[in-house]
Amino acid sequence: MSRETATEANDTVVFIHGLWMTGLEMFFLRRMVRDAGYDTEQFSYRTMAGTLDENAHSLKHFLESLNAxxxxxxxxxxxxxxxxxxxxxLNYHTDGKLVFLGSPVRGSQAARALADKRIGEMILGRSGQQGLLQDSRPEWRHANPLGILAGTRGVGVGAAMSDLEKPNDGAVAVSETHIPGASDRIELDVTHASMLMSRAVGDQVIHFLRTSRFDHEADAE
Known part of the structure; x- marks a missing residue:
């Protein structure tokens, strides 16, 4: 875990990475958000060795340890x-906002295709198996504003190895990111990986943190 501070007494934004990552990949977005006046934290977890349940407990402990x-x-x-x-x-509560970037909350077709391979489940790790192989229909029933950002530039391994529904970001289909109850959603021309280095994505994240909505006028330009 790492902390970057803009100034004193600012909102804190915690970044949470995806499968096979460490958090270093989110440096560009963290920097943009910090430069916008927020304090930032990076939560890192064991995507391969830890289960979703174990990592969620670690995240809860980490968030509760923050004096923010x-x-x-x-x-x-x-x-x-x-x-x-x-x-x-885990019934965690916070008074902040959430933004999901390319998150297959309904399960991942690409992950299921990978799991069918001989060593697929081992490659997905314990968290991936528990989270990505599901076929669920979650709903957001919390008061916290939730923004969903999905990519539509379908270039990536996931699209190549499975008949991934279009539009997709090369790993996750846009339809897999849908969650009823979300405050707002937006689609941008980015891949699953490039969204972490996209200034347009960073601008949208900051706009949502400030207003609980995405800037759809900028998306239309």
Whole structure:
């Protein structure tokens, strides 16, 4: 876990990475958010060795250890499922906002295709197996504003190895990111990986943190 501070007494934004990642990949987005005036934290977890339940408990402990309010969450891919588990199963409460980036909250077709391979489940790890292989229809029933950002540039391994529904970001279909009850959603021309290095994504994350809505006028330009 790492902390980057803009100034004193600012909102804190916790970033949560996805499968096979460490959190370093979110440096660009963290930097943009910090430069916008927020304090930032990176939560890192064992995507391969730890289960979704174990990692959600670790995330809850980490958030409760922060001497900060409000706390917002920005989660990429599997990190969004981890955040959902935290709220829905562990009954975590915060007064902050949440943004999910390319999170297959309804399960991942690409992950299921990978699981069918000889060593697929081992490659997915314990968190991936528990979170990505599900075929669920979650709903967001919490007061916290939730923003869903999905990519539509379908270039990636997931699209190549499975008949992934279009539009998709190369790993996650847009339809897999849908969750009833979300405050707002937006689709951008980015891949699953490039959204972590996209200034347009960073601008939308900041706009949602400030207003609880995405900037759809900017998306239309």
């Amino acid at each position: 309010r409000p706390i917002h969450l920005v989660a990429h891919s599997l990190g969004g499922l981890l955040s959902l588990y935290l709220f829905n199963e």
